[in-house]
Amino acid sequence: MPTTTLTILDQISAQKSKVSERLARLDTERATIPTRLTDLETAERVLTHVSKTPPTRRTKSAAAAEATAPPASRGRGRPPRAAAGKSAGRQSSAPSLGERVLALATGRSRQELYLECPNDRPNHIGISVQRHLRAGRIQERDGKLYATSPAAHATA
Numbered sequence: 538m539p540t541t542t543l544t545i546l547d548q549i550s551a552q553k554s555k556v557s558e559r560l561a562r563l564d565t566e567r568a569t570i571p572t573r574l575t576d577l578e579t580a581e582r583v584l585t586h587v588s589k590t591p592p593t594r595r596t597k598s599a600a601a602a603e604a605t606a607p608p609a610s611r612g613r614g615r616p617p618r619a620a621a622g623k624s625a626g627r628q629s630s631a632p633s634l635g636e637r638v639l640a641l642a643t644g645r646s647r648q649e650l651y652l653e654c655p656n657d658r659p660n661h662i663g664i665s666v667q668r669h670l671r672a673g674r675i676q677e678r679d680g681k682l683y684a685t686s687p688a689a690h691a692t693a
Contacts, residue, residue: 647666
């Protein structure tokens with residue numbers, strides 16, 4: 538009788554360790570799911586945005602830019618941008634997208650951030666959020682984004 542009790546206890550402890558290992562794996566998977574979901578949502582928005590414009594349709598400004606560009610200077614890579622094109626979208630005194638995202642990280646979800654910045658591309662907002670997360674300027678808790686204290690960054 539004592540040997541069967543020991544055998545049963547060994548089997549129970551083996552099952553207990555299997556269950557605890559599985560729970561640990563599930564916990565790590567659960568922690569990565571929100572990030573994956575956000576990445577998928579961002580990709581879906583980008584694909585939706587890209588698919589709205591038919592590939593044969595071109596704007597007048599793109600056709601005019603191609604007509605003025607010298608055909609022999611086309612090399613590999615991206616064509617050079619005009620100097621005025623980059624600053625035409627915002628004023629020089631306006632805060633950057635990164636600064637605005639950091640200021641808006643007051644308990645808002647990513648979706649709310651996208652709605653707060655209607656003139657910016659969702660993938661750019663997502664990139665800015667990821668940079669702040671990696672740098673430790675924003676923390677994500679329960680699907681909400683919170684800016685960390687600026688005093689912590691001054692000492693780091």
